[in-house]
Amino acid sequence: MKKKNLLLGLIISLLFACSQNEESAKNLYEAENFLEENKDNSVVIEIEEGLQYSVLESGSTYLSPKNSDVINADFHGTLLDGSVFWSSIENGEPLVIPLSQLIPGCQKALALMQVGDKWRVFIHPALAYGEQGRPGIPANSLLIFDISLHSIET
Secondary structure, eight states, rough: OHHHHHHHHHHHHHHHHHHHHHHHHHHHHHHHHHHHHTTTTTOOOEEEEEEEEEEOOOOSOOOOOTTTEEEEEEOOOOOOSEEEEHHHHHSSOEEEEGGGGSSHHHHHHTOOOTTTTEEEEEEGGGTTTTTTTBBBBOTOOOOEEEEEEEEEEE
């Protein structure tokens, strides 16, 4: 009986792992297709392969953060299907954090932003959470952030 239960558990684990790998591969395929099509949009600028943005509002200063700076910004993060995985706007409080502690895609985009800018940033999974994902963020998910940079604390 123990061997049968062990075998059944092993089979269930393998099926679960296969379904997670399929979802991860599907997410990566969708992310890459989206980014490839999105870069043809005339308002989208590609910073590097897998990292794109469009300007929603322009600031009036010429101050951009360095990786060693602390930023004060609002982030509204969604997945490709539009579901919100995190939002400082919905939480009612901007995020104040060292730029260096953000995912690589956000670090690179914010380093180009100026105080007062609001951008929509499209981030390939390799510049976000990749194959690991996070709670609420499936593996290999493309992330879309609306980011408003309020201030920089040096």
